[in-house]
Amino acid sequence: MSTTTPAPAVPELSAEARLGMYSSMVLVRTFEEAILREYHADKGPGFDIGKGLIPGEMHLAAGQEPVSAGVCAHLTADDAVTATHRPHHFAIAHGMALRPMAAEIFGRTTGLGRGRGGHMHLFDPDTHFSCSGIIAEGYPPALGMAFAFRSRGTDAIAVAVTGEGAANQGAFHESLNLAALWNLPVVFVVEDNDWGISVPRSASTSIPNNADRAAAYGIPGHRVEGNDVEAVHEAAGRAVARARAGSGPSLIEVHTLRMWGHFEGDAQGYRPDLADVAGHDPIPAYEDRLRSAGVLDDATVTRVRAQASEQVEDAIAFAKDSPEPDPADVALYVFAEEARS
Numbered sequence: 001m002s003t004t005t006p007a008p009a010v011p012e013l014s015a016e017a018r019l020g021m022y023s024s025m026v027l028v029r030t031f032e033e034a035i036l037r038e039y040h041a042d043k044g045p046g047f048d049i050g051k052g053l054i055p056g057e058m059h060l061a062a063g064q065e066p067v068s069a070g071v072c073a074h075l076t077a078d079d080a081v082t083a084t085h086r087p088h089h090f091a092i093a094h095g096m097a098l099r100p101m102a103a104e105i106f107g108r109t110t111g112l113g114r115g116r117g118g119h120m121h122l123f124d125p126d127t128h129f130s131c132s133g134i135i136a137e138g139y140p141p142a143l144g145m146a147f148a149f150r151s152r153g154t155d156a157i158a159v160a161v162t163g164e165g166a167a168n169q170g171a172f173h174e175s176l177n178l179a180a181l182w183n184l185p186v187v188f189v190v191e192d193n194d195w196g197i198s199v200p201r202s203a204s205t206s207i208p209n210n211a212d213r214a215a216a217y218g219i220p221g222h223r224v225e226g227n228d229v230e231a232v233h234e235a236a237g238r239a240v241a242r243a244r245a246g247s248g249p250s251l252i253e254v255h256t257l258r259m260w261g262h263f264e265g266d267a268q269g270y271r272p273d274l275a276d277v278a279g280h281d282p283i284p285a286y287e288d289r290l291r292s293a294g295v296l297d298d299a300t301v302t303r304v305r306a307q308a309s310e311q312v313e314d315a316i317a318f319a320k321d322s323p324e325p326d327p328a329d330v331a332l333y334v335f336a337e338e339a340r341s
Contacts, residue, residue, distance in 0.1 A: 013230060015295045021073055021229050022290055023304050025065035025283050028089045030308040031098065032060045034316050035088070035105060035119075039264055053320065055107045056118045061089040063227070063259035066282050067191050068093035070232025071159060071252075074240040080128035080145040080158040082138030084191070085120045087131035090161055095127050098315035108322035114333060115325045128156075136166040139175035139188070146184040150246075157185040157243040164253070165196025167210040176251065180217040185243035187236065188214075188251040193258035198270040214251040221251045227282050257282065 041052040061068075064086070072093035075081070083090040091101060104111025105119040112124055120133035128145065132138060142160035149156040166172055167190055179186045190210050194200060207213070214221025220242070224231045232254055239250035259277050261268050268274060290296040 013233065015293075017073065017233075018230070018290055018293070018295050019300070019304075021069040021233065022283075022286055022296070023308070024069040024072070024093050025229065025286065026304050027308040027311065028065045028068065028092050029062060029283055030305070030312045031092060031102075031315075032062055032088055034312045035102075036060060036260075036264070038106075038316060054105055054119075056120075058119060058264040059086040059262065060260050060264070061086045061258075063257035063277075063280075063282060064191055064193060065089050065093075066227050066229035066232050066286070067161075067189065067254045067256050070229045070254075071187070071189060071236040073233055074236055075159065076156075077127050078154065078156040080142065080149075080156070081130075081161065082142045082145075082158070083122075083129070083131035083161045084138065084163055084166070085131065085133040085135075086163070087120070087122055091122055091124070091127075091129055091131070094129055096122070096124050096129055097126075098311055099318045100124075102315035102319040103322050106319040106322070107324060108319055109325050110318070110322040116333060128158075136162050136169035136171040136175075138162065139171050142186055143175055143179055143182075143184055146179070146186045146243075147182065150185060155185075155244045157187060157240060159187045159189060161189045161191065163196065164190055164192040164194075164201050164210055165199070165204065166190075167213065168205060173213075176214070176217045176219070176249070179249040180219050183246070183248040185246070186249040187239040187243055188249060189236075190251070190253040192253055192255045194255075194273075195258060195262065195271070197262045209253055209255075211251055211253040219249050219251060222253070224252065224254045227254070227256045227280070229282065229286055 039052045039054045039058050068089040072090065075094060077095055081090055081094045100110060100112045101122060104113055104115060104117060104122060107115040107118060109115050112122055120131065123130045130141065139160045139162060142158040146158040162172065176188065192201065196204055209223045211221035211223040222235050224235050235252050239252055242250055257280055259281065287296060287301065
């Protein structure tokens with residue numbers, strides 16, 4: 001059976017490490033607030049109000065920052081991360097450059113995919129990061145990267161992230177089975193934000209938590225309650241160390257919080273908890289905790305927020321100033337040879 005963490009303090013964490021995770025969470029939230037602003041911004045005369053400069057759907061991860069900050073604190077740029085259709089928090093926490101990321105979200109030629117992929121399809125070879133709008137799609141590619149890392153004789157690992165709704169997909173179970181069979185250096189992460197689009201976990205899954213499913217494949221399973229970044233950090237530390245040591249995969253499920261809708265425009269009429277959501281925001285909660293521990297003061301908070309805002313607004317300005325793809329070039333970059341040119 002899986003174990004449950006009641007969000008304990010982690011004395012091994014240094015003040016520097018705690019400040020780093022707080023800064024990561026603030027940067028992610030600042031970026032997503034800017035994307036939210038631009039997504040609904042008025043383009044100007046001749047356009048419908050509320051139709052911003054960002055094309056397509058938008059899935060934001062506000063409230064889930066403790067998962068990415070706690071996990072990615074253990075990773076390097078040599079490690080791989082495959083994320084979900086709600087990917088920004090893991091992309092930023094794993095070190096993706098904000099300028100090409102923002103440009104891709106805005107659909108501009110300076111973006112990671114030259115504006116062809118959008119926010120659900122961010123691919124960055126520099127940080128071994130990828131994501132997809134297909135449910136549970138990131139799990140099988142993570143196995144391939146983990147296999148490659150091991151074959152090269154490195155200690156790099158892969159982290160595969162999905163939501164609790166995707167844990168009922170065949171790709172989820174096939175990947176856990178194969179990773180266990182081949183003893184691959186993978187950490188599987190499930191973000192349980194309670195809502196698979198508009199369906200609660202209890203209406204779609206026969207067990208209380210997905211971490212219990214790890215036992216069926218003979219690997220450790222651990223559920224973290226409380227949306228606490230330090231508890232995530234502790235669980236992820238064990239799983240990452242196990243993978244790097246050649247001891248195989250682990251599964252971590254984090255009970256987190258989706259503060260905003262499944263997508264922008266989601267009225268969320270299915271959620272009875274909306275009135276209480278703001279009070280469970282993990283960032284001010286962690287800020288209060290660090291203030292009490294003497295890690296944060298007013299000056300540090302102001303500095304962290306100002307630095308995040310400066311980085312984000314620079315990336316947004318870069319994206320807005322970048323050219324849109326020429327429709328005449330629609331057939332470019334279809335093949336790998338063209339993409340490398």
